[in-house]
Amino acid sequence: MVKKIVLFVVLTSGLFSQDAYERNCVGCHKDLPTTLQQMFKEYLQTYSGEENVKAGLKHYLRYPSKSISVMSELFIDSYGIKKKTTLNKKELDEAINIYWNKFKVFDKLK
Amino acid sequence: MLVSKNKATNSLLKSEKKSLLRFLTLYVAMVIFMITLLSVFYYQSQEKLMLADQRASLTKYAYIQTKRLKVLHYFFDERTTYPRDPRFKSAIYDIEFMKIFSILNDESIRFDEEIYITNKHIHFVKTLDTYYLGTKYLIIEVEDDGAWRGEIWKHILGYGLIAFFLFMLFGLFLAKLFLKPMRDSIMLLDRFIKDTTHELNTPLSAILANIEMMDTGVMVDKNKKKLNRINIAAKTVSTLYKDLTYLTLEQEKQNEDEEIAVKPVLENRVEYFDILAKSKNITFVLSLQHATIFIDRRKFIRVIDNLISNAIKYNKRGGEIEIVLQENMLSISDTGIGVSEDKIPFMFDRYMRFNQSEGGFGVGLSIVKKIVDEYNIQIEVESKEGEGTKMVLKW
Numbered sequence: 398m399v400k401k402i403v404l405f406v407v408l409t410s411g412l413f414s415q416d417a418y419e420r421n422c423v424g425c426h427k428d429l430p431t432t433l434q435q436m437f438k439e440y441l442q443t444y445s446g447e448e449n450v451k452a453g454l455k456h457y458l459r460y461p462s463k464s465i466s467v468m469s470e471l472f473i474d475s476y477g478i479k480k481k482t483t484l485n486k487k488e489l490d491e492a493i494n495i496y497w498n499k500f501k502v503f504d505k506l507k
Numbered sequence: 508m509l510v511s512k513n514k515a516t517n518s519l520l521k522s523e524k525k526s527l528l529r530f531l532t533l534y535v536a537m538v539i540f541m542i543t544l545l546s547v548f549y550y551q552s553q554e555k556l557m558l559a560d561q562r563a564s565l566t567k568y569a570y571i572q573t574k575r576l577k578v579l580h581y582f583f584d585e586r587t588t589y590p591r592d593p594r595f596k597s598a599i600y601d602i603e604f605m606k607i608f609s610i611l612n613d614e615s616i617r618f619d620e621e622i623y624i625t626n627k628h629i630h631f632v633k634t635l636d637t638y639y640l641g642t643k644y645l646i647i648e649v650e651d652d653g654a655w656r657g658e659i660w661k662h663i664l665g666y667g668l669i670a671f672f673l674f675m676l677f678g679l680f681l682a683k684l685f686l687k688p689m690r691d692s693i694m695l696l697d698r699f700i701k702d703t704t705h706e707l708n709t710p711l712s713a714i715l716a717n718i719e720m721m722d723t724g725v726m727v728d729k730n731k732k733k734l735n736r737i738n739i740a741a742k743t744v745s746t747l748y749k750d751l752t753y754l755t756l757e758q759e760k761q762n763e764d765e766e767i768a769v770k771p772v773l774e775n776r777v778e779y780f781d782i783l784a785k786s787k788n789i790t791f792v793l794s795l796q797h798a799t800i801f802i803d804r805r806k807f808i809r810v811i812d813n814l815i816s817n818a819i820k821y822n823k824r825g826g827e828i829e830i831v832l833q834e835n836m837l838s839i840s841d842t843g844i845g846v847s848e849d850k851i852p853f854m855f856d857r858y859m860r861f862n863q864s865e866g867g868f869g870v871g872l873s874i875v876k877k878i879v880d881e882y883n884i885q886i887e888v889e890s891k892e893g894e895g896t897k898m899v900l901k902w
Contacts, residue, residue: 441580442641449602
């Protein structure tokens with residue numbers, strides 16, 4: 398019984414220690430050949446500014462479609478379009494903010 | 508119309524000078540404004556020309572930098588060193604005008620202009636179609652040595668001065684045209700007076716000589732009064748005649764300067780004008796001390812005659828004329844109509860008359876001014892409308 402409780406605590410604490418981005422994004426993307434950073438650069442190349450990137454990304458996650466995807470046709474043909482997000486607004490914003498802060502170019506150039 | 512010129516008409520009247528000065532001030536201001544405006548346009552066009560020259564090389568730099576950004580974009584995060592070039596500095600900004608990275612010396616960027624000059628640099632703003640690293644605006648900066656500016660200033664100063672000089676010459680020509688009608692009318696008047704004066708001489712001399720010769724002792728009072736009136740009228744015309752003769756003929760004569768005792772001259776002239784003064788019940792109040800002056804007697808008498816004659820002419824009936832003579836100072840004051848302060852500067856202009864009810868040509872005080880100026884005698888006018896005028900001569 399004690400072993401079960403310890404195992405449960407370890408598993409749940411591991412789950413809750415992850416942020417919205419890691420919980421909801423990393424898991425699915427790790428199986429794709431294109432990294433999240435490369436995708437970020439695609440977004441950056443298309444939308445440029447922070448507000449623009451976030452808005453573009455949010456819109457795509459809510460209403461995924463081939464016509465507004467930043468990825469190449471070859472990629473979409475191979476891996477298809479993702480499913481519509483089930484995250485609520487708060488969680489989606491949080492995940493996107495973390496994603497931006499993780500890969501933004503600001504302060505990284507020297 | 509051809510009219511002869513003499514010395515009197517060659518000099519500018521005060522009112523002429525004022526008109527000329529106003530015209531020239533306006534003209535100079537206009538010329539300066541025009542040259543400044545042209546200089547500004549020239550400067551701007553030269554600046555545009557210089558920037559057009561720079562644009563070609565800056566576009567090339569922007570192209571090179573864009574290619575380097577593209578490479579950096581694809582190899583980011585392995586490479587994080589911003590591409591630098593010794594020929595130029597650059598900066599990258601995103602679509603929201605947020606600075607991504609910059610090595611510019613001057614950070615004042617105008618995103619709405621393609622190429623412009625900042626303090627000591629030239630900026631070229633290139634808008635990218637593909638936002639490598641999020642870059643929407645790529646700014647290329649090169650140093651502006653300002654050599655072109657020095658060249659432009661040299662041109663502006665050089666051509667500006669030449670243009671100013673030419674405009675001034677043209678202005679003088681215009682001013683002459685502008686004054687010509689005024690000059691012509693004055694010369695015509697001079698000519699008329701000269702001709703008229705000549706015809707007055709003989710009859711006037713005859714009248715005055717005959718009055719002097721008449722034996723008043725045997726006359727009845729009624730006739731004495733009539734003769735008196737004739738005498739007054741003849742003396743008035745005589746004074747005017749002398750002024751006009753002086754103005755048209757005598758002033759060009761050689762001066763015969765001498766040391767003159769002023770007191771006897773004044774007494775003589777007061778006696779001469781006494782009959783005229785009495786006709787208006789004007790009394791002379793004299794306070795004469797000994798004083799001398801070095802001057803042409805003829806001219807000095809013209810000054811005294813005009814001042815006394817004016818003091819009588821513009822005095823009220825039963826008024827007073829006070830004449831004070833001290834060493835190097837003579838004042839003649841009346842109790843007449845006076846002149847307002849704003850008209851005093853024009854009192855000495857030829858043909859200037861403030862009171863149309865009195866006769867005359869308005870030449871008396873202009874003669875006085877000419878003579879006192881010639882002998883460096885200072886003349887001061889103190890006048891109050893309705894109270895009187897005081898003329899002070901200092902030498």
